[in-house]
Amino acid sequence: MKAASKVWVRGLSALVLVLGLSSFVQAADKANVTGTWTWMQAGRNGGAEVKTTLKLKQDGDKLTGTLLRAGNNASEIEIKDGKVKDNEVTFSTTVERNGNEITTKYSGKVEGDTLNLKVEAPGRNGQAGRAREVKATREKAAA
Numbered sequence: 001m002k003a004a005s006k007v008w009v010r011g012l013s014a015l016v017l018v019l020g021l022s023s024f025v026q027a028a029d030k031a032n033v034t035g036t037w038t039w040m041q042a043g044r045n046g047g048a049e050v051k052t053t054l055k056l057k058q059d060g061d062k063l064t065g066t067l068l069r070a071g072n073n074a075s076e077i078e079i080k081d082g083k084v085k086d087n088e089v090t091f092s093t094t095v096e097r098n099g100n101e102i103t104t105k106y107s108g109k110v111e112g113d114t115l116n117l118k119v120e121a122p123g124r125n126g127q128a129g130r131a132r133e134v135k136a137t138r139e140k141a142a143a
Contacts, residue, residue, distance in 0.1 A: 031087040031110040034058045037136035054115075054136060058084055067093055079106075087111065113138040 037054040056065040056079075063082025068074060082091035087110050094103045108117035115136040123129040 031084060031089075032058060033063065033084055033089055033110050033115065035141070036139040037115050038139060039134045039136040041132075041134060052134075052136075054079075056082075056089075061085060063089060063091055065091075089115070089117075 033056050035056060037056065039052050040049045041052060043050050051070045053068045053070070054065065055068075056063060061084055063079070063084050065079050065082065066076040067079060068076045077093045077095055079091040079093055083089070088108070089110060090105075090107045092103050092105045094101050096102070102122055104122070105120045106117050107120075108115055110116075115138070117134050117136060118131055119134055120131045121129055
C-alpha cells in the first residue's frame, strides 16, 4: 500500500473512532427519568403539606407513568403525551371534576436525581390559571 493511502486510511479510521465516541458521549448525556419521583406541596387553604408521587417509565423518547397526590381524594392519574428530549421532559394529566375535564401540563429538566418541574394548572370558575415550580427527587431503588 502506498504511503498516501495509509495516511488516508488512518485518517478515516480516526474520524470513524471520534464519531463513534461522540455518539456514545451524547447517549450518556441523555437523561434517564425512569423511576419514582416525589415532592411535597402545600395543602389546600393552608392545610398540611401533601406528598405527590410521580412514577415514570422512559422508552426512548416516550414517557409513560402515573401521578399520585396523597390526601383525602387520592387517586392515581395516568400521564399523557409524555416525551423526553435530552434532559427535558413534558407530559400532562387530565382529571374529571363535575363533568369537566381539567388538564394540567408539566415541563421541566432532569439533573441527576432532581427533576425541576413547572406545573401549569388551568383556572377555576373563570379565574386565571396558575403555574408553580416544584423540585422532585428520585427515590433510591431498594438494594
